[in-house]
Structures are given as structure tokens and as C-alpha cells.
Amino acid sequence: GNSVTQMEGPVTLSEEAFLTINCTYTATGYPSLFWYVQYPGEGLQLLLKATKADDKGSNKGFEATYRKETTSFHLEKGSVQVSDSAVYFCALKASSGSARQLTFGSGTQLTVLP
Amino acid sequence: DVKVTQSSRYLVKRTGEKVFLECVQDMDHENMFWYRQDPGLGLRLIYFSYDVKMKEKGDIPEGYSVSREKKERFSLILESASTNQTSMYLCASSQSPGNTIYFGEGSWLTVV
Numbered sequence: 188g189n190s191v192t193q194m195e196g197p198v199t200l201s202e203e204a205f206l207t208i209n210c211t212y213t214a215t216g217y218p219s220l221f222w223y224v225q226y227p228g229e230g231l232q233l234l235l236k237a238t239k240a241d242d243k244g245s246n247k248g249f250e251a252t253y254r255k256e257t258t259s260f261h262l263e264k265g266s267v268q269v270s271d272s273a274v275y276f277c278a279l280k281a282s283s284g285s286a287r288q289l290t291f292g293s294g295t296q297l298t299v300l301p
Numbered sequence: 302d303v304k305v306t307q308s309s310r311y312l313v314k315r316t317g318e319k320v321f322l323e324c325v326q327d328m329d330h331e332n333m334f335w336y337r338q339d340p341g342l343g344l345r346l347i348y349f350s351y352d353v354k355m356k357e358k359g360d361i362p363e364g365y366s367v368s369r370e371k372k373e374r375f376s377l378i379l380e381s382a383s384t385n386q387t388s389m390y391l392c393a394s395s396q397s398p399g400n401t402i403y404f405g406e407g408s409w410l411t412v413v
Contacts, residue, residue, distance in 0.1 A: 221401070230305075230391050230404040231344075276343070280402075289402055293343040 189214040193277050193292035200267055200299050208262040208295045210251075210277035218279040220244075220253050220260040225274040225294070234262075234275070267299045304328070305405035307392050313411045320379040322408050324392030331397035333375035335359075335367065337388045338407070344391065350375055351397065382412045 194209040212218065219238045223231040235244030240255035249264045260277060277292040308323040326333065335347045336359075346359030348367040356367050364386060368376045375394075379386055392405040 223404075228407075230307075230406040231393075233401055233403070236401060289346075291344045293341070 189218070189279060189281055189290045191277050191279055191290050191292040193275075193295050195293075195295070197296035197298060200297070202269055202299055202301050203266045204299075206262070206264040206267045206271075206297070208275055208277075208297070210260045210262065210292060212258050212260065212277075212279050214258075214279055214281060214290075216282040217255075218281050220251070221278040221280070222249070222251055222260070222262050223276040223278060223291075225276065227273070231276060267297075269299045269301050272297055272299045305392055305394055305403050307390075307405040307408045309408050310406065311409045311411075313413060314379075314382050316383060316412060318379075318382050318412075320382050320410065320412075322377040322379075322390055322392075322410070324375045324377070324405055325373050326375075326392075326394040326403070327373065328394065328396070328403075329372065330394040330403075331372075332395045332402075333369065334393040334395075334402065335365075335375065335377045336391045336393065337361070338391055339388050347377065347390075379410075382410075384412050386410065387412045 190213045192211050221236045222234040224234045225231045235246040237244040237253035243252045251260050251262045274294045274296050276294045280289045305326045314320050333350045336344045345361050349357045350369040366378045390408045393402045395402045
């Protein structure tokens with residue numbers, strides 16, 4: 188079946204540090220890949236997505252590239268801010284099957300210190 | 302912007318009570334979902350609906366039921382709340398066909 192494996196947290200960084208959160212996946216076919224962010228006390232918001240191999244999703248300074256050869260979708264940001272403190276979820280949606288087939292990773296807690 | 306609205310942000314209920322969690326979306330999406338989120342377990346799908354009056358069990362449907370009488374509204378029902386149902390509940394919706402799922406802000410339910 189489909190699965191998403193995320194880098195375990197929590198991750199603590201100083202402001203302006205470089206961020207990488209690793210995400211790898213297992214899926215048949217050509218899934219779409221997503222990063223969602225959850226700020227304290229809130230629901231999940233879509234951060235970025237990529238729907239085919241070699242696509243790069245980007246938003247708010249965050250980037251992730253869909254790498255089919257390594258089945259990865261790592262999240263990166265060159266200079267994090269305190270306001271980026273949140274939980275980040277990697278997810279995939281299978282290319283076939285019903286819309287229920289969205290699989291989430293377990294989430295990575297990021298804390299950015301001033 | 303897509304808006305998914307969950308009617309209650311914080312609820313405290315007693316064991317054995319019947320609990321209704323309501324969710325409304327304003328983008329005419331076909332698909333609606335209920336997840337629960339627990340520390341260390343991530344998001345788990347409880348139920349999914351792909352059309353009015355249509356529903357499909359997710360990964361953890363036991364102890365829950367759902368209702369979708371109108372396209373924009375999807376309700377989660379706990380027939381007899383138990384303490385192990387204390388959790389954060391997230392409603393979501395998506396277009397069909399489509400990839401992006403949009404979430405509400407979540408409902409924190411505590412069962413005492």
C-alpha cells in the first residue's frame with residue numbers, strides 16, 4: 188500500500204538557519220505530493236504541492252522537489268523565522284482510486300528560536 | 302478562497318453523551334472527510350463522503366457515524382462518547398476530480 192515516511196522530530200533551529208525536513212514515499216503509479224503546515228491550535232493548511240516528477244512546489248520561501256528516482260519530496264527553506272514554528276505534514280494522493288486515498292506522514296514539529 | 306468551517310472549536314462532553322460535530326464548506330466540493338489527530342499517530346481517516354447521502358468508512362470508523370444530507374454539510378456523530386475519543390477532529394473537503402484537500406480549523410473534543 189501507499190505510505191509516507193517523515194523525518195522524526197522535534198526539530199529546533201535558530202532564526203535564519205537552513206531547514207530540511209525529509210520525506211520519502213512508497214506508492215504505485217504517479218502520486219501527487221503535498222506539504223501541509225499546522226500552526227499551534229489550528230487545522231492544516233496546504234503549504235505547497237507537486238503533481239508530477241521534477242516539479243518544484245514553492246510557497247512562503249519553502250520549496251520541495253518531486254524526485255521520482257529517489258521517491259522523495261524533502262521540504263527546504265533557506266532562512267527560517269520564529270513564525271515558521273509549526274507541525275509539518277508530508278502527504279501523497281494516489282494517482283488512481285478514490286479521493287479518500289490521501290496518505291499522511293506522522294508530522295514533524297519545528298521550533299524556531301529567536 | 303476555500304472555506305471549511307467547523308462549528309465548534311472546543312467541546313467538553315460526558316461519557317455516554319451523543320455528540321455532533323458539524324462541518325460546512327462553501328466551494329461546492331463533492332468530497333468531504335473527517336479525520337482525527339492524535340499525538341504520535343498523525344491524521345487518521347474516520348469517514349469519507351463522495352456525494353450527498355453517500356459515505357465510506359475510513360481507517361477507524363468504530364464508534365462514529367456520519368451524515369451528509371446536503372452537499373455543503375458533513376456531520377460526525379459520536380453515538381455514545383467515550384474517553385478514548387478525546388482528540389482533535391479535523392474536517393476537510395476536496396473537488397472531484399482533484400488533488401488538494403482543504404481543512405477546517407479543527408474541533409478539540411474532551412470526553413470526561
